[in-house]
Amino acid sequence: MQTINIAICEDDPGDASILQKLIKRSGISTDVHTYEKVEFLLASLKPGSFQLVFLDVYFNGSEEDGRPDGIEAALKIREVDTEVWIAFTTSSPDYAAFGYKVKADRYIQKPLDEQEVLELLTRAARHFAEASEEIFVTVDRKPLGIRLRDIRYIEAQNRQCLLHLQNETVMTYMKIDELEKMLTSPSFQRCHRSYIVNMDYVESVERDFTMRGGGLVYIAHTSQWKVRRAYRDYIVRLIRD
Secondary structure, eight states: OOOEEEEEEOSOHHHHHHHHHHHHHTOOOEEEEEESSHHHHHHHOOTTSOSEEEEESOOTTTTTSOOOOHHHHHHHHHHHOSSSEEEEEESOOTTGGGGGTTTOSEEEESSOOHHHHHHHHHHHHHHHHHHTOEEEEEETTEEEEEEGGGEEEEEEETTEEEEEESSOEEEEOSOHHHHHHHOOSTTEEEEETTEEEEGGGEEEESSSEEETTSOEEOOOGGGHHHHHHHHHHHHHHHHHO
16 A cells, blocks of 8 residues: 555644554554644645644644644645545544534544554555556547546446546547446446446435536436445445444
8 A cells, every 4th residue: 555644743742652653553654744833734734745634632822822723723724635634633522523624534532542543544544545546548549547536427428438527528439338347446336328426426316416516427227226225335334434
């Protein structure tokens, strides 16, 4: 698996040291950077700088000297990077509900539990490994690499296929059956002879899939029950994980 870039933002050197040891003992390939002040983290933050940030909710003197606390920092992190995972670490459960607002991926109470940290790192490693996966499609007689995570859905039209991505649509003369074999992520579902849907982008499902970012993906009449169940099971797995 690829190396996970991790930031630890913790003003207690002892707590930061414990977390570093737990990360090292996990056996997962990581590159860890530590910050004692949130402003130092924010100053170095760019989109994609880190995959995971361990962020203490409380910082000594944060209210007296105007420095942003962990909650404010999480909001600022989300303004810069919408995809980085945030794990709050704290001795108090007071702000647990706030994690939903900033889409925090874990809220870990101190003293830190090694198994809980390991589970988070394992899930993050798997997620970001899958997120970097690419397929190569032929466009204008040249290979073009496309990240699986960028594909919203694939639509077959006549002798060509349209790959509807986050910000554009790519046309290839590769067959949809051929493309289906290349899609290794469990988020992809063949729901119609002319459509493959990435269930991560589904906004709602009634008769067919309505997609975030626009578009309607048809579900074959004979596969309604099977496809709906596959989508439901996929969402349940995401929530459970």
